[in-house]
Amino acid sequence: MEDEATRLRLVCVAAETFAELGWRDAAVVQVCARSGVDASDFYRLYDGVDDFFVSMYAARADELVASTIAALNEVILSVREGSLVDARDATRAVTRVFAAGALDRTWWILTTEYSLRAVRHPEVATSYIAARQEMRKGLGQAVRHALEMAGLDELVDSDRLVQLATAVHRGALADHFLEPGQVTLEDLDHLAWLALIDALT
Amino acid sequence: MEDEATRLRLVCVAAETFAELGWRDAAVVQVCARSGVDASDFYRLYDGVDDFFVSMYAARADELVASTIAALNEVILSVREGSLVDARDATRAVTRVFAAGALDRTWWILTTEYSLRAVRHPEVATSYIAARQEMRKGLGQAVRHALEMAGLDELVDSDRLVQLATAVHRGALADHFLEPGQVTLEDLDHLAWLALIDALT
Structure with missing residues (x-):
């Protein structure tokens, strides 16, 4: 305690x-x-500063996966209730979650610093990379479940979608913090998700 | 001299x-x-270390714009010569240029470090941001010219395409250096360009 x-x-x-x-x-x-x-x-x-960072990262990642699942469940529910929901609404719901969790300058600086550390010292990066993969796995499962509900799971490779979408998101964040106002993070993410779903199907 | x-x-x-x-x-x-x-x-x-960095950055950016123009000109030439060229070939040519210029770990570390500096100290970042915008402008002109040749310039907003594609590229690079082998940078860029062209048209 x-x-x-x-x-x-x-x-x-x-x-x-x-x-x-x-x-x-x-x-x-x-x-x-x-x-x-x-x-x-x-x-x-x-175990040390790396262990400390990764435990913070994993906690944030769990939150992101949980809110993504919640957002997707809401979309699934709306579909069942017969509200009009198209791919645009669905991706909007997901990207809203991504954007909300991301607009934290402090966290962006911290993870970017740690990425530099991990690339410079791959020997300390193993558990960070494992935590990143764990997060993508969680997001992949959530997206796959939603795609199953929509009958689209045969068409879209959810793991690849998540891999691409998280890369887009990371790049969009850098632009967002460097040139505030130039890029609307949510719009960029949204466009990317739509585009990726399109391209991957 | x-x-x-x-x-x-x-x-x-x-x-x-x-x-x-x-x-x-x-x-x-x-x-x-x-x-x-x-x-x-x-x-x-x-003028100081910031001026020094930005002048290095601008030189690299000029090179990237020049090789993008060269790659696009080759595509345009192939179209004129009647070789079969579809959007996939064209984007492949461009992403090959992006990937070749990018697989430089040192440069990635340096620009990432500087991005952190620019976000922490916006007061020193003005000329860096201007150099980034100048590069996107150069890329935008090159892409617009190629799209005109292909008769697609009314359909695709080349500035927005470049804005998105450079953001994707930045995110893909981070994944590439953090988890080598997991992501193929060129494939990711290529998929993104195709997807973005699709989504923006």
């Missing part, structure tokens, strides 16, 4: 700290100082 | 140095030391 509270205190300040100071300078000691947690407690709970 | 040689010496070591040490630690002094250039010469040639 107390461990849960400690974890929460660390997570609450960590993203901000890393985003502000950069991966290198925002050492564990900084995060501990700002959250009032003893370094020895940090190292009892986590 | 001598200034040109000095610039070249700086540029040759700069990308590697920044990629290896990170934006923060690879200060101008490091780049100068490694290239044997006096810091006073650096500051005579460039």
Whole structure:
């Protein structure tokens, strides 16, 4: 119980700290100082800074998968109830979820910093890559389920759709934060999902 | 003439140095030391480290635009000569250029580092953003010209196509370097271009 509270205190300040100071300078000691947690407690709970990041990432990924499932379920429900729903409505619902979860500058900076770390030091990146794959697997299952409900599962390769859509999303985010106002993230995502579904069918 | 040689010496070591040490630690002094250039010469040639980066970026962007134009001209020529060319061939030619210029890990690390800097410090990012827009403008003109030749320019918004395609490309690159082998950059780009042309028409 107390461990849960400690974890929460660390997570609450960590993203901000890393985003502000950069991966290198925002050492564990900084995060501990700002959250009032003893370094020895940090190292009892986590294997190190990489383990800590991946556990934060996995928690966010679980949230994203859960909200995607919820958004898709709503679409499925609307179809069953006979409300008019076409592919455009369905993809709009999904991209709204993606956009809502994404418009967090701090989180974008943190994950981009960590991607750089992972590319520079592939030896520490194994669990991050596993967490990314786990997230895509979760999204793939949710999308496949929705496509089954729509009778489209034979036509669209849901894993490939998710792989492409998450890549588009990542690129759109960079443009969004670099040139605010130039790109509307949700529109870009939406167009990409529609286009990808089109191209993959 | 001598200034040109000095610039070249700086540029040759700069990308590697920044990629290896990170934006923060690879200060101008490091780049100068490694290239044997006096810091006073650096500051005579460039307004500072941001000006230096943007001038490297703009040079690469010019190359990318030039090779895209060349690739598109080849496609246009094949069409005129009556060789069978469909949209798939045309986009394949363009994405080959994108992929060839992109599979440079050092450059990806450097531009990603700089994107983080630009998002953290928008006040230094103005000329970087202008250079990005200039590149998209160049690509847009090349694509528009090719679409005119193909009689498709009324159907496709070339600026929007380029905006989306460069965003896709940026996201695909991150996946490519993080999970080598999982994503084939050229395939992903190609699928995206086809899909985008489809969706935008």
